Amino acid sequence: MGRAYFNAYHSTLRAIEPLDDAERGRLFTALLEYSASGEERELPGNERFLFPALREQIDRDRARYEEKCETNRRNGALGGAKRKANAPQTPPKEKEKEKEKEKEKEKENVSPPGGKAVAFYRENFGQGGRYLEQKIAERAAEVGEEQVIAALREAARSGAKSPWRYAEAVIARAGRQGERSYGGAARQDLIADFPDRTPTFSVRKRGKPPP
Numbered sequence: 001m002g003r004a005y006f007n008a009y010h011s012t013l014r015a016i017e018p019l020d021d022a023e024r025g026r027l028f029t030a031l032l033e034y035s036a037s038g039e040e041r042e043l044p045g046n047e048r049f050l051f052p053a054l055r056e057q058i059d060r061d062r063a064r065y066e067e068k069c070e071t072n073r074r075n076g077a078l079g080g081a082k083r084k085a086n087a088p089q090t091p092p093k094e095k096e097k098e099k100e101k102e103k104e105k106e107k108e109n110v111s112p113p114g115g116k117a118v119a120f121y122r123e124n125f126g127q128g129g130r131y132l133e134q135k136i137a138e139r140a141a142e143v144g145e146e147q148v149i150a151a152l153r154e155a156a157r158s159g160a161k162s163p164w165r166y167a168e169a170v171i172a173r174a175g176r177q178g179e180r181s182y183g184g185a186a187r188q189d190l191i192a193d194f195p196d197r198t199p200t201f202s203v204r205k206r207g208k209p210p211p
Contacts (some may be wrong), residue, residue, distance in 0.1 A: 015054075019045075023045040023047040030043055031054055038132030116149065117137065118140075120149050121136055
């Protein structure tokens, strides 16, 4: 899971000094949305000149955070390896069973949960960035890949400027209707028209439009 916040530095006060209150409010809101979803909103005022620099700072902070998490994971793995070295030796037959289990896990990891949903987003809306694609994969693990793909199809058909935000709203609407499983009637109504329609895109797409 990603961080639920972004760093706000005191040095930013000098940068936003020329902006009025409305421009500062829009800038802060846009930064919060980018930190949460990885998507950018259109900014009409002078705040649009400061957003790119602050966005890059968010990306740098997130990269340092992920690097720190990865270092902690590696250190934890090394500690586990030392404990394993001191553990009693496993009989040969048990070792063979463990190898078979590891092979089965590797097969399961070939297609991680959310992989199809992320691939669908890339094909139709372009590269979403690591943080956004992670959110798509997590959502697919929660409600199922088919449900996420159906919501993305509807976002494409509507020509939404922020496709993932639109898809999230579609999934949330289905949840409020009590159809958490993809086999529910509400979900069938939602995707019934997709195979017979060709979406109209207002965003850059890659490859063929969704079926």
